[in-house]
Amino acid sequence: MKLKIGLSALVAMGLMGSMAVADDIKLSPQEMKKATQIYFDRCAGCHGMLRKGALGPDLLPKKTRQMGTETLEYIIYNGTPGGMPDWGASGELTKEETKLMAKFIQLDPVSPPEKSLGDMKKSWKLLIPPEKRPKKPETKRNWRNYFGVVLRDVGKVAIVDGDTKELVSIVPSGFATHILRTSKSGRYMYAIGRDGKASVIDLWMKKPQNVATIRVCNDARSIDTSKAKGYEDKYAVVGCYWPPSIVTLKGDTLEPIQIVSTASYTYDTGEFTREARVASIVANHHKPEWVINVKETGQVWLYNYKDPRNPKIHMLMAERYLHDGGWDLSKRYFLVAANARNKVVAVDTKEGKVEAIIPTGGTKPHPGRGANVDHPKYGPVWCTGHIGSNDIVCIGTDPAHHKKFAWKVVKDIKLPGVGGGNLFVKTHPKCNYIIADRPVNPDRKLQTQLYVIDKNKLEVVKTIKVPEKYVKEREVTVNGKKVKVKPRGPVHIEFNKDGSEFWVSVWGNKLVPSAILVYDAKTLKLKKAITGDWVRTPTGKFNVYNTMYDIY
């Protein structure tokens, strides 16, 4: 059903109607349809919907036609050391699909359609109006310790009780849900799918369900809510990849209020960029403002939502290409990766300015929200890992009391071995460790371990091998054919409310259930594996309390 939505959007893009021809390259409407879907799912994230490049290089015909089908096929199949995944070798694309994509990217890119506020409204479903919702929590469970778990490839969100580890509810969401966020009170949990479908779950219900959904755009990655005093639970905001825009919604109903285009000029070369995608959004706790990171233009927008129909936007010139980030311990500074430039941008949201742009020394920083440590020597520091190198670096974030360390890499923690591949680091104020994953390291051993960093020493003090039974290869039968699938390893770490345990997902294939592993944050022992037929492609996990207060 989710896939159908994805495809119908692509049909609407007008790509399916006719045979696509570019001299020697001919694709049938069926092939175009398939290639367009694969491109959207696998390639657009790094290379852009218009193929103009971002974290990955541009894939415009001028270049791709010179490279030719065979070279392109080889790269798509085997990947590159620069970070291009091995789509063929890893089994995600067949040989035929690899060849198809090698041809497809030699054709002219087609601009996807625009989407108006009217289009959005047509897709808006208020499933349970606010007045029919619970007046107080209906559940006796400790709902503030719920975990929302993204079941990515099956388009669902699982609500799991953090106390009992029981599955409380499974809620349908958009295709390939990217992240979850909670409202300030924690009552509402928001999901955003890669198909731009936003949904809101009411956690006060005995069995939490979607209470409203809306298709905001064709492609999105971020959602957040109004967290400032006086605006609690009032608004939600979606950051769209396509059309590149910021959409404000009513918090409880998802009724759309306003849409603002992010298409503008790159901060450095001043070139117009139609595809200026919203990479991430985070809510300021101190004032009615969202920090909006626009990937291609390298601009951070401080978006004041006090009067959401008439927004005030402070456009800060930062660095390219902006990706994800998180707050420092004081929640005054927001730190965001400029991944293609191997830098981190520190934004002072109190003064409304770029405070510093820090070269990390690593390759392709990928912080997620990062990990904060109040270090005895360096004071408050914020740490990020890298996709393309083995560095977990910590940056001083306290110019007031630790001036000489502020906005400098105070420690470069090397992960053992080679090949980079870290995606997330996470910690909790009550835990003595930062935990790091490494799911995109090509080495199977390194890929299936967790890395434990001591917060005082700022060193890797332990590696945790995920039990083999959770990551071993399995054979399944699909349409009468036997297929081998192998989970990538543990990905994304989240702590429970009191910081006594951390959860990691085993990144599997949707054909086979995998597991969510719960570790004791003190002993680092595996406490429990959450399993079941429903545990398919678990990825991001979001503890309600930690998400409400941005604890990481």
Place this chain on the structure above:
Amino acid sequence: MKLKIGLSALVAMGLMGSMAVADDIKLSPQEMKKATQIYFDRCAGCHGMLRKGALGPDLLPKKTRQMGTETLEYIIYNGTPGGMPDWGASGELTKEETKLMAKFIQLDPVSPPEKSLGDMKKSWKLLIPPEKRPKKPETKRNWRNYFGVVLRDVGKVAIVDGDTKELVSIVPSGFATHILRTSKSGRYMYAIGRDGKASVIDLWMKKPQNVATIRVCNDARSIDTSKAKGYEDKYAVVGCYWPPSIVTLKGDTLEPIQIVSTASYTYDTGEFTREARVASIVANHHKPEWVINVKETGQVWLYNYKDPRNPKIHMLMAERYLHDGGWDLSKRYFLVAANARNKVVAVDTKEGKVEAIIPTGGTKPHPGRGANVDHPKYGPVWCTGHIGSNDIVCIGTDPAHHKKFAWKVVKDIKLPGVGGGNLFVKTHPKCNYIIADRPVNPDRKLQTQLYVIDKNKLEVVKTIKVPEKYVKEREVTVNGKKVKVKPRGPVHIEFNKDGSEFWVSVWGNKLVPSAILVYDAKTLKLKKAITGDWVRTPTGKFNVYNTMYDIY
């Protein structure tokens, strides 16, 4: 030379390369080149560069091909009562050109190229660096009473001494200069051409000349400067039609600082609009802010230039299609026409909000800057005329002390006869009258008169017939062929510094010199006609002092 610049831009648009074909319609590269230039000069203003419509309807092939060549030819030649000019009948286009345009607008529109900050910088010419300019006025003339006169079709600006009426200097400017503005001190006068060329003239020079020029965009209509305390003469800003953007420049050198796209969503239907043109810009005297009126989206942007690389923009949802406007007497409220909706939007720049949207009762309000009157009964009012009707309406602008008249049309002054056609109204605090022109009225008699409105009565108390010798038809020889040309009538009124006289231009053809007529503001008698071979196509006139302080 100016025309060449215009054409080379169009060649760069890639429209010239090949034969344009749409089934039965075939245009040669030469015809395409000519039609594109005519479209840009005559049609794009109202119908949009992408032909999606604005004040005029859209001209997309879906519609135009259904109308067919003959119908289109008829309309282009004869105009319509709705406001479409009679390009053929008025002699501005030949029969052949009319036919060419009827064909051209049935072809698919082509999107013009983007322009980067780098492209701008390449065109930037710092002719006289600040350190080589006069340290104090070199002239003994009363330069604050200079008039900058746009000589539109010859691409020049004349500097005329308002005391002596002598020509002080003639300075080249962009193609079809649209307006002039001065810096806060009055020293610098800025011109913006329809080809997006900005230039700055130093009025302290004995013979004022351009000291810097830059081609900011392909099409522009507005320029202004930083007028707030502490920012005097510091920045200039250009509002572009294409690419639709706001470009900030250094005030004294025109070095480009920042470019921000205005492409966004229409305020009402929430539809993405690539061609969201900056119709007008005006500087706030009280704070470092420009009021930027975006035509197609119907948004007024309050653009804070305190830190020009990192602007703060307050986006106010207003009405479509925004055009030109001016300050109220207190300079707290900015009033701007939403011409297609027959409304005026009053923006409270102190509070940063749309204060009122007022239906004028007339058709297509066209205020220029409007005319302010401190009326004994209604208090401060602001008046605008209309292109499409005979109404000069005055709107109360003083909610603090005249609440019951505030944001209401307190008086609808009817111009005599029929046919509308007013472009500008103007007054001065020292003058008892508002003067109105009517150059686009189809009736020759009404077209060649000025209309005098008594400020107390708010009635037309007199009409002034421009002496026949200045508006009569003449025969000139062009390339050995005899051509008849006839000035349209008086257009655009400007007062001198002390308000004792007002100047109007006779809107002629560049083949024949016309005149600038100077009237006594008390007796309403013609005091002087400024003539000379250089007086070709005078249009807008800008008195330095009145422009410095926004006196109208």
